[in-house]
Structures are given as C-alpha cells and as structure tokens.
Amino acid sequence: GAVVSQHPSWVICKSGTSVKIECRSLDFQATTMFWYRQFPKQSLMLMATSNEGSKATYEQGVEKDKFLINHASLTLSTLTVTSAHPEDSSFYICSAPGTSGRGGDTQYFGPGTRLTVL
Amino acid sequence: AQKVTQAQTEISVVEKEDVTLDCVYETRDTTYYLFWYKQPPSGELVFLIRRNSFDEQNEISGRYSWNFQKSTSSFNFTITASQVVDSAVYFCALSEAGSGYSTLTFGKGTMLLVSP
Numbered sequence: 001g002a003v004v005s006q007h008p009s010w011v012i013c014k015s016g017t018s019v020k021i022e023c024r025s026l027d028f029q030a031t032t033m034f035w036y037r038q039f040p041k042q043s044l045m046l047m048a049t050s051n052e053g054s055k056a057t058y059e060q061g062v063e064k065d066k067f068l069i070n071h072a073s074l075t076l077s078t079l080t081v082t083s084a085h086p087e088d089s090s091f092y093i094c095s096a097p098g099t100s101g102r103g104g105d106t107q108y109f110g111p112g113t114r115l116t117v118l
Numbered sequence: 119a120q121k122v123t124q125a126q127t128e129i130s131v132v133e134k135e136d137v138t139l140d141c142v143y144e145t146r147d148t149t150y151y152l153f154w155y156k157q158p159p160s161g162e163l164v165f166l167i168r169r170n171s172f173d174e175q176n177e178i179s180g181r182y183s184w185n186f187q188k189s190t191s192s193f194n195f196t197i198t199a200s201q202v203v204d205s206a207v208y209f210c211a212l213s214e215a216g217s218g219y220s221t222l223t224f225g226k227g228t229m230l231l232v233s234p
Contacts, residue, residue: 034221043209043226044163091161095222106153107222109163 002028002098006110013084014118021079021113023050023094029074030096034107035067038091050077050094084117091115121145122212124225131200132233139195139228141210147171151213152186152193153222158206166208169193200232 003026013019023033031052036044048069049057056069066088068080081088093112097105123142131137143152154166167177169186177184181198197204207229211222 041229043224044222046221046223049221093161093163095163106165106168108165109155111160111162114161 002026002096002108004094004096004108004110006092006094006113008113009111010114010116012116012118015085016083018080018082019084019115021081021092021094021115023077023079023096023110025075025096025108028096028098030077031074032097033071033077034095035069035077035079036093036095038093038112040091044093047079050079052077081115084115086117089115089117120225121223122210122225124208124210124228126228127226128229128231130231130233133202134199135232136196136198137200137230137232139197139208139210139230141193141195141225143191143193143210143212145191145212145214147214149215153211153213154184154193154195155209155211156206157209157227163209166195197230200230202232202234205230205232 005024005026007022011019033050035047037047038044046059047062050069050071052071052074058064066082071077091112091114093109095107095109097107121144125140150171152169156164156166167184174186183196185194207227209227210225213222
C-alpha cells in the first residue's frame with residue numbers, strides 16, 4: 001500500500017516554542033492530506049484538511065493561528081504548533097488518500113509524531 | 119449522537135479464542151464507506167479493510183472476517199483463533215459523501231488484549 005512518513009517521530013520542547021511536523025507521501029502524490037490529533041486512550045480527532053496550493057480547512061474548535069498548516073507540494077504537508085503549551089502535548093497523525101479526489105479513498109496514515117511540551 | 123459507535127472499550131481474550139469487535143454507524147447518505155484500522159502499541163494505524171455501502175458481501179482475509187449489515191447499520195469484525203500479536207486498538211471509521219468522502223469519522227476504538 002501507499003506509504004506516508006512523518007518527521008519527527010517524537011519531540012520534546014519547552015513551553016512557548018514552536019514545533020514543525022512534516023508529513024510526506026513517499027510513493028504517490030497527495031493534493032489533500034489530513035491532520036489528526038489523538039490524546040492517550042482516545043480516538044483520532046480530525047484537526048484540519050491540508051490542501052495543496054490553497055489554505056487549509058480547519059475543524060470547528062481548532063485554532064488556525066496556533067496550528068499552522070502548509071501544503072507546499074504534492075508530497076509534503078507541514079503542521080506547525082506555535083507557542084506550544086503543555087496542553088498541546090498529544091499524538092499527531094497525518095494521512096493521505098490513496099487516490100486523491102476519488103470517493104471513499106483508503107486513507108494511509110503516517111506513523112505519528114508524539115509531542116511533549118514541558 | 120455519535121456517528122460511529124464502538125461499544126466495547128476493552129476486550130480480553132486468551133490466545134486461540136475467537137473475538138468479535140462491534141461497530142455501529144449512523145449516516146443519512148446512501149453512499150458511504152466503512153473502514154477498520156488497527157493501531158498497535160507503536161501508534162501507527164494499519165489499514166485492514168474498506169467497504170462501500172453497496173457491497174454487503176461479507177469478507178474473509180485469513181483469520182479476519184467482516185460482517186456488514188445495512189439493516190442494522192453494523193460492520194462487525196471477527197478475529198478467528200486470536201494471537202498475541204493481535205493485541206492492539208481497533209478503530210472503525212466512516213466516510214460519507216456529504217462530508218467529501220475523504221474525511222474519516224472514527225469510533226472511539228476497542229482495545230483488544232490477547233494473552234498467551
């Protein structure tokens with residue numbers, strides 16, 4: 001199946017700093033990518049839809065100024081957590097549809113990035 | 119109301135037992151897709167199956183089988199002869215035409231613990 005990578009796999013940072021997480025589709029192009037957040041022992045919650053060449057679409061309740069998303073190319077989307085605070089500590093996962101633009105595409109997920117804010 | 123309900127929070131079985139994970143969904147769309155994903159302790163989600171709303175045929179893949187019943191809005195997952203490596207959190211998810219298809223709504227997940 002399609003491969004999606006994320007970098008870094010884990011990061012620890014001090015409160016107030018910004019952290020950038022990269023999501024790459026390795027063997028296919030993705031005009032759309034998705035960013036999810038998962039708290040311990042909870043489900044995945046969609047944060048935003050990243051669109052290549054245009055602004056991201058954020059889910060209700062997600063601060064777009066805090067979680068900056070840039071989809072610079074057909075294989076790369078980045079999520080920057082700005083001025084991170086301890087409550088931002090979570091597992092962040094990206095995904096990309098296997099065939100962009102088609103209905104019911106299988107989503108392929110990256111391995112996730114565990115963010116810990118001290 | 120939850121769109122995807124996985125009522126079983128945690129299931130514990132002994133190796134070689136069969137186990138069924140339940141998934142009930144809710145949608146007004148006539149066209150939709152259902153998925154199951156496995157999340158082992160490492161955290162990475164592993165795709166297991168995708169089923170569209172027009173295909174009610176049950177599917178078997180090795181020790182895994184899925185029972186899709188539109189009449190009860192259920193898409194249950196059975197593992198036959200469970201193994202320790204099956205221990206993981208399993209998520210059922212729904213993709214609806216009304217939400218643009220690619221967006222997935224996840225259930226809360228069922229943690230499966232298989233002991234030797």
